[in-house]
Amino acid sequence: MSQFLKVKTAEEVLDILKTLDFLEAETVRLEQACGRILATPVSAPEPVPHFARATMDGYAVRARDTFGASESLPALLEITDEVSMGKPVSATTEKGKAIAIPTGGMLPSGADSVVMVEYTIPMDEKTIEVIKPVAPGDNVLKEGEDIGLGEELFGAGWHLRPQDIGVLAALGMQAVSVRRRPKVAILSTGDEIVPVSTEVVPAGKIRDINTFTLTAQVQEAGAEVGFKSLVEDDLDALISACRKALDTHDVVVLSGGSSVGVRDFTLRVLDFFPEAELLVHGVAVRPGKPTILARIGKKLFWGLPGQPVSAMMICRAFVLPSLMILQGAESALEPGAEYGNTCRAVLNRRLPSVHGRTDYVPVIVSRVEGEIHATPVFGKSAMISTLARSDGYVIIPAHVEGLDPGSEVTVHLFQRV
Numbered sequence: 432m433s434q435f436l437k438v439k440t441a442e443e444v445l446d447i448l449k450t451l452d453f454l455e456a457e458t459v460r461l462e463q464a465c466g467r468i469l470a471t472p473v474s475a476p477e478p479v480p481h482f483a484r485a486t487m488d489g490y491a492v493r494a495r496d497t498f499g500a501s502e503s504l505p506a507l508l509e510i511t512d513e514v515s516m517g518k519p520v521s522a523t524t525e526k527g528k529a530i531a532i533p534t535g536g537m538l539p540s541g542a543d544s545v546v547m548v549e550y551t552i553p554m555d556e557k558t559i560e561v562i563k564p565v566a567p568g569d570n571v572l573k574e575g576e577d578i579g580l581g582e583e584l585f586g587a588g589w590h591l592r593p594q595d596i597g598v599l600a601a602l603g604m605q606a607v608s609v610r611r612r613p614k615v616a617i618l619s620t621g622d623e624i625v626p627v628s629t630e631v632v633p634a635g636k637i638r639d640i641n642t643f644t645l646t647a648q649v650q651e652a653g654a655e656v657g658f659k660s661l662v663e664d665d666l667d668a669l670i671s672a673c674r675k676a677l678d679t680h681d682v683v684v685l686s687g688g689s690s691v692g693v694r695d696f697t698l699r700v701l702d703f704f705p706e707a708e709l710l711v712h713g714v715a716v717r718p719g720k721p722t723i724l725a726r727i728g729k730k731l732f733w734g735l736p737g738q739p740v741s742a743m744m745i746c747r748a749f750v751l752p753s754l755m756i757l758q759g760a761e762s763a764l765e766p767g768a769e770y771g772n773t774c775r776a777v778l779n780r781r782l783p784s785v786h787g788r789t790d791y792v793p794v795i796v797s798r799v800e801g802e803i804h805a806t807p808v809f810g811k812s813a814m815i816s817t818l819a820r821s822d823g824y825v826i827i828p829a830h831v832e833g834l835d836p837g838s839e840v841t842v843h844l845f846q847r848v
């Protein structure tokens with residue numbers, strides 16, 4: 432199966448990802464729904480609120496009984512009843528009458544507005560003077576004013592946020608249908624890689640970084656990380672680790688290998704999976720050109736470069752979008768959609784770039800005299816500290832040969848919020 436495919440552009444890879452099938456839907460309780468992606472649209476089965484409510488403490492009145500009221504010429508109203516919180520009141524607000532009401536109380540019939548207590552002067556136990564008029568609807572939340580009956584609230588593919596959960600709670604939806612979280616296995620390979628727990632690292636070896644960075648990244652995209660393993664550079668060991676991972680996971684993310692010819696090694700692993708279909712073998716990007724993507728049955732297999740910066744950038748640029756698409760995220764399916772938040776900034780250094788290759792350049796974002804600046808962080812892709820110092824990255828498209836200082840750029844922020 433080791434056919435060699437033409438190196439793909441970043442856009443071609445994203446287009447391939449958009450053709451992936453979504454994972455199945457599952458029902459989760461509202462408490463677990465934040466951050467999940469809706470599988471079916473949601474519309475309102477009832478109005479919110481389902482009765483008119485006061486939004487201020489005061490008196491429920493007929494607005495026309497207060498028209499023209501002022502401090503010098505107050506409107507005199509008789510208090511006939513009091514609304515208790517959480518209970519309907521049987522009394523009706525009649526002409527010249529007022530019913531005391533707390534914020535959130537149910538508006539009595541006949542009333543169309545609430546006079547705030549501050550604009551009333553008690554005359555005696557049963558009488559108030561209103562010193563400022565109200566218009567119909569003042570200080571009242573009407574039935575369905577928050578959410579209308581049948582209102583279309585969220586489409587399939589909507590990424591649920593805390594406030595969305597609040598809407599679902601208001602509607603009494605105790606459970607929602609969302610896409611299953613992708614289960615991801617993270618395999619790191621290389622004879623030079625030793626576990627983080629290694630106290631004295633032998634000469635020629637380094638501690639494992641990628642297992643940790645890739646795990647943290649894919650979790651950020653809502654995936655569950657199952658199997659994690661450091662695998663030696665041995666074909667049989669790699670095949671058996673991949674087989675185990677593919678059996679029980681939706682996605683396998685393998686990083687690194689041996690310095691020479693590792694790509695062939697990863698491709699050779701794929702030869703042992705008859706269903707494997709190589710989708711990407713090399714991407715015209717920097718860093719991370721030697722990236723592999725294959726489909727194995729319904730499963731995805733990513734082969735990422737071993738350099739920690741390259742692995743993280745490819746994960747962010749392609750693996751995370753693939754995880755969002757598996758979860759049916761509409762935001763990941765839009766043309767030109769990028770994962771995460773962005774901000775606009777002014778570049779304060781020249782950024783060289785080669786025509787025909789998309790560059791991902793880490794930057795520091797700072798505010799200088801009210802303007803947001805992006806300062807490139809240069810460094811080799813073996814240097815994880817460059818990303819730790821950066822706030823995000825700028826993408827220089829393949830057709831652009833470098834950017835001059837003063838260019839306005841979009842910074843893709845590492846932090847999602």
Ligand SMILES: Nc1nc2c(c(=O)[nH]1)N[C@H]1C(S)=C(S)[C@@H](COP(=O)(O)OP(=O)(O)OC[C@H]3O[C@@H](n4cnc5c(N)ncnc54)[C@H](O)[C@@H]3O)O[C@H]1N2
Nearest residue numbers: 619621639640641642687688689690693735736737738741
């Ligand atoms: N002669 C050439 N050499 C290299 C080329 C090339 O085109 N010709 N490409 C370079 C580029 S670009 C990259 S990227 C790397 C590709 O690396 P591999 O994916 O083959 O992976 P490795 O060789 O195993 O690792 C590269 C580097 O990353 C370190 N590494 C690997 N895994 C981890 C880990 N889990 N934690 C921390 N660091 C890790 C590994 O020790 C190597 O230093 O090849 C270039 N070479």
Ligand code: MOO
Nearest residue numbers: 718719720741812
């Ligand atoms: O493609 Mo490599 O990832 O630039 O270091």
